[in-house]
Amino acid sequence: MVNKFYKRRFPLVLAVVLMFLLSSLVTFATTPPKYIFLFIGDGMGVAQRQVAELQLNAGPTTPAKDQNKRLVMNRMKVIGVDTTYDSSSMVPDSASTATAISSGYKTLSGVIGYREDKTTKTPFITEALKQKGYAVGIVSSVKIVHATPAAFYAHIDSRNRYDDIANQLINSNFDLFVGGGGNGHFLATGRKDKRDLYKEATDKGFAVATTSKDFLALKPGQRVLANLPGDVNDEALPYAVDRKADDLPLDKIVSKSIDILSANKKGFFLMVEEGKVDWACHANDTGSTIANMFDLDRAVAAALEFQKTHKDTLIVVTGDHECGGLGLSMGQEYRVSPEIFLQQKMSFEVADVKVAEILKKESTSNDSIFKLAADFGLSNLKDSEKTAIEKAIGDQKANLSKEQSIALYGGYKPVSMTFCRLMNARANLFWTSYVHTGIPVMTSAEGTGAEKFAGYQDDTDICKALNSITSAGLKW
Numbered sequence: 001m002v003n004k005f006y007k008r009r010f011p012l013v014l015a016v017v018l019m020f021l022l023s024s025l026v027t028f029a030t031t032p033p034k035y036i037f038l039f040i041g042d043g044m045g046v047a048q049r050q051v052a053e054l055q056l057n058a059g060p061t062t063p064a065k066d067q068n069k070r071l072v073m074n075r076m077k078v079i080g081v082d083t084t085y086d087s088s089s090m091v092p093d094s095a096s097t098a099t100a101i102s103s104g105y106k107t108l109s110g111v112i113g114y115r116e117d118k119t120t121k122t123p124f125i126t127e128a129l130k131q132k133g134y135a136v137g138i139v140s141s142v143k144i145v146h147a148t149p150a151a152f153y154a155h156i157d158s159r160n161r162y163d164d165i166a167n168q169l170i171n172s173n174f175d176l177f178v179g180g181g182g183n184g185h186f187l188a189t190g191r192k193d194k195r196d197l198y199k200e201a202t203d204k205g206f207a208v209a210t211t212s213k214d215f216l217a218l219k220p221g222q223r224v225l226a227n228l229p230g231d232v233n234d235e236a237l238p239y240a241v242d243r244k245a246d247d248l249p250l251d252k253i254v255s256k257s258i259d260i261l262s263a264n265k266k267g268f269f270l271m272v273e274e275g276k277v278d279w280a281c282h283a284n285d286t287g288s289t290i291a292n293m294f295d296l297d298r299a300v301a302a303a304l305e306f307q308k309t310h311k312d313t314l315i316v317v318t319g320d321h322e323c324g325g326l327g328l329s330m331g332q333e334y335r336v337s338p339e340i341f342l343q344q345k346m347s348f349e350v351a352d353v354k355v356a357e358i359l360k361k362e363s364t365s366n367d368s369i370f371k372l373a374a375d376f377g378l379s380n381l382k383d384s385e386k387t388a389i390e391k392a393i394g395d396q397k398a399n400l401s402k403e404q405s406i407a408l409y410g411g412y413k414p415v416s417m418t419f420c421r422l423m424n425a426r427a428n429l430f431w432t433s434y435v436h437t438g439i440p441v442m443t444s445a446e447g448t449g450a451e452k453f454a455g456y457q458d459d460t461d462i463c464k465a466l467n468s469i470t471s472a473g474l475k476w
């Protein structure tokens with residue numbers, strides 16, 4: 001009887017089991033994350049993450065064993081390590097590495113969205129996701145036409161063709177672009193061809209904002225081009241240490257961008273770059289590096305907060321390459337003192353402006369620069385430190401040749417570079433370079449599909465993982 005029952009019912013049971021297995025497979029394959037955040041810390045290797053975390057735990061008498069506070073990004077559930085070499089070198093630049101992350105293809109340094117032949121376009125994960133119905137947003141703390149953000153929407157043979165990158169931006173079908181400064185590439189007065197790209201963008205349906213107030217007043221669902229008030233060169237947002245009351249920090253920009261993009265029923269992909277970590281690392285300005293690392297970390301925290309109420313969210317945090325070869329301790333001493341940078345009150349960039357103002361006055365004595373050093377964060381200068389600053393003042397007044405300037409100060413202004421070096425010496429830190437290095441970067445991930453980012457991988461694998469998690473259809 002049992003046997004008969006089984007025999008008769010078997011095809012039915014089999015069919016039910018098969019349907020269940022099939023439906024679970026289909027469900028698995030058709031439920032990609034609805035919301036995807038990709039954070040890129042430009043120049044952010046393991047040491048940059050660690051020095052910020054050290055300062056998080058720093059106090060004048062903090063023993064090393066009390067290092068229990070973690071950056072938000074270091075607390076995320078999945079951690080991987082990625083190599084960053086490009087087709088030109090073991091030491092890549094942001095154009096090629098961002099292209100690797102956005103397209104899954106290695107290319108030459110300086111090239112955005114093209115293969116090594118500079119004529120074959122790479123596909124972008126952003127383009128594929130837009131086709132699938134996601135809204136696409138690109139946010140950066142540096143100008144929106146800079147290499148990293150550009151590698152998510154532009155295909156161009158040289159990263160320096162900023163005006164042409166801006167043309168591609170307004171012709172894209174993406175939904176939100178927010179950067180810092182860079183107005184010159186959109187204004188007739190700043191462009192070689194005298195086109196007014198803000199007007200053209202408006203005609204194409206973008207709401208254009210160039211102030212924090214106008215950006216914050218934008219409505220969900222609007223197409224956005226926002227170039228927020230820039231730094232002294234209008235090339236990026238001000239450094240975190242230089243921020244004024246009206247300047248928006250990255251986490252506020254991300255929160256507002258989430259509000260705007262959330263209007264899309266099919267979800268969004270949001271790339272967020274903290275680009276000035278890299279610039280501070282080039283200048284060996286550790287205090288600004290740390291402060292901007294905290295900016296990025298708070299922005300990641302804003303995404304994690306969103307994830308609490310939107311479970312179908314994937315958050316990935318990576319670096320594009322290391323910059324500066326940051327060493328946590330130098331010489332014979334087993335010591336790092338990151339609390340030194342709690343004193344730093346301005347970036348090298350603002351120090352440059354102040355030094356130039358002081359040196360313009362003929363009556364200036366070195367005491368004004370020593371006073372500025374104290375304002376920078378170097379209180380109670382030792383005689384040896386004063387001697388180093390005096391030498392830098394002499395070199396700055398002497399208008400060094402380009403070769404001398406690069407050999408002695410990495411091409412930076414002598415006085416501010418000396419300030420940074422003295423801070424680093426006090427903290428017992430050392431930078432091995434003024435440019436990028438081949439040190440791998442760390443990647444954190446949490447949410448739907450996060451496990452794909454674990455392990456020792458390559459930057460191209462980030463795009464491949466995003467593609468497979470979302471079934472975006474890119475092929476290599």
Ligand SMILES: [Zn+2]
Pocket residue numbers: 043094278279282323436
């Ligand atoms: Zn760089």
